[in-house]
Amino acid sequence: xxxxxxxxxxxxxxxxxxxxxxxxxxxxxxxxxxxxxxxFVPPYKRLVQSRAEIDNLQVQVDEQQTLxxxxxxxxxxLKTDVTYLETIARDRLDLMKEGETxxxxxxxxxxxxxxxxSARR
Numbered sequence: 001x002x003x004x005x006x007x008x009x010x011x012x013x014x015x016x017x018x019x020x021x022x023x024x025x026x027x028x029x030x031x032x033x034x035x036x037x038x039x040f041v042p043p044y045k046r047l048v049q050s051r052a053e054i055d056n057l058q059v060q061v062d063e064q065q066t067l068x069x070x071x072x073x074x075x076x077x078l079k080t081d082v083t084y085l086e087t088i089a090r091d092r093l094d095l096m097k098e099g100e101t102x103x104x105x106x107x108x109x110x111x112x113x114x115x116x117x118s119a120r121r
Contacts, residue, residue, distance in 0.1 A: 077084045089095070096102050 078088070090097075
């Protein structure tokens with residue numbers, strides 16, 4: 001009987017050590033995994049930030065190209081289209097031809113702003 005008890009105790013202690021070894025291995029694997037992840041997270045964050053910055057810059061480039069094409073078209077029309085040039089010059093300098101009547105309308109935004117401010121009072 002004494003032999004079986006000692007054998008049982010030895011097996012029980014062995015299983016405890018096996019469990020502790022398994023826990024230690026799991027913790028070691030987790031530690032290695034965390035080290036690997038910590039090495040890759042900062043470059044990944046920089047990559048995401050760089051992509052967002054590239055997208056923002058691309059939007060700015062598109063806006064600038066649109067503005068450039070619009071201004072190029074206007075310069076071209078000012079150089080080649082006499083009627084357009086005359087219309088723009090008369091509009092900006094507030095000039096009119098003889099016998100011409102000019103009606104200037106107030107923009108709708110100003111009227112809405114005045115109405116909103118009077119309604120608040």
